[in-house]
Amino acid sequence: MAADLKFAKTHEWIRPEADGRATVGISAYAVEALTDLVFMQLPAVGKKVKAGESIGEIESVKAVSDMYAPVSGEIVEVNAALPNQLETLGKDPYGAGWIVRIKPDDPAELANLLDRPAYEALVKS
């Protein structure tokens, strides 16, 4: 698993790509905690979000959860196939289970997020 992932405390991951965009998904821990996923609502491409703002919803049998933007920026791509194959989130949360791509307003914002060891310590606590 790539070591260049950063994590938000709200369980989203983000990975900067070579073209200046960043890919966003939700952590394996979050997928495991939600279980029984039934629905995902993606944001519109072109939507501008601030860090911490909702970028969509993910619903399990038991509850609805918001997904949050780890950094501020513009949604430039969404994984439109994902809502129809939510099992992908369980199988490959850091690859094929990606959710959106964001063009960050300020790539330095990624430094505010948790690295993998810090995130793993958070979810184990």
Place this chain on the structure above:
Amino acid sequence: MSSSPLSTPLVHWHKSHGGRMVDFAGWRMPVQYSSIVDEHLAARQAAGLFDVSHMGRLAIEGSGSCAWLESLLTRRVADIEVGRARYTLVTSDAGPSSLTILDDALVTRETDAPDGTPRLAMVVNASNRDRVVAWLVSQLPPEGVTLHDRTFQTAMIAVQGPLAVDIVCGLCNSDDATRIRSLGNYRATRATVAGHDAAVSRTGYTGEDGLELVIAADAAVAVWEAIHAAGSPRGLRPCGLGARDTLRLEAGMPLYGHELVADSDPFAIGLGLAVNLDAASGTPRLFPGREKLARMKADPAATIRVGLAFDSKRAAREGSAVVVAGTTVGTVTSGSLAPVLGHAVAMALVARHLAGAGTAVDVLVRDAVQPARVVPLPFYRRLTPRS
């Protein structure tokens, strides 16, 4: 409700078997062990094992116990035969024309004491136990009736699903097994299950055939583990509160606090059968709220309980508005994915003239409009009646 959550005798079993513990009605309970959908399907296809020890269990005894409950409950109690259970509402009133529904409950007439004294058992919701007990105690006559809250001395285990009776009977001697197999719905007996004395009833909250067992608290782990060991090879799974809720919803069963609340009209939510306004002889009964209930029956409510079926899996939740042609005509009381059906369902209170099966409605699910249609309840009915 106490500030630190209560635990059932099975709490350590739940924690050591992957139970995700949540606080529910003042109790630390497993919401799920694995997947709610998998647990739900196990109960539909094989058997589900549920710790329902958080439910309140009351023992009511004494020469005057039947007459006393007859004067307090919406169902007739005086004519319950030994070994039968009845679903009832527990009501109080602040005056002759008022009504407060405190809870819904199951009352069982147990075998009389050796000296012939009647004994009744009452199971109430965990969330309402304190106030129901307080109300009942306040109504006790000076003599002839005793009421004991047995919630902490006992445990309650539900085994539900097409294999449930068979699995439990495999842990009984042949006489007890024969008697349990022959129990009709809402019938109860006593038996020795896995070596422990149990009050066994053919009741449940899932829409499946099944049993509920009340046992001594210190027998809970042994009985639970025996059922789990005997049933697991046949597909039995432990089920948490999550599957309990989706099972009862799919089976169209109301839940206190959702479909049924303090000022509900029972006749509008499909619980008219829980109200006996009159004695078997036809003379009016006397119980709290009777006058208000008689008026509710005579003057049908504007909104009634319906089932809603969605095409999508996205569930409406409690409080979602039901809309027809831009006008709000109702409110969702419970909603979820229905695992057997594969789409979302909801129960809702909807204007009577729009409550006919097939009526198309829109439900506001957060910021989205989800189309749905009114369907008959229950959403799911088991195919094979029990043998």
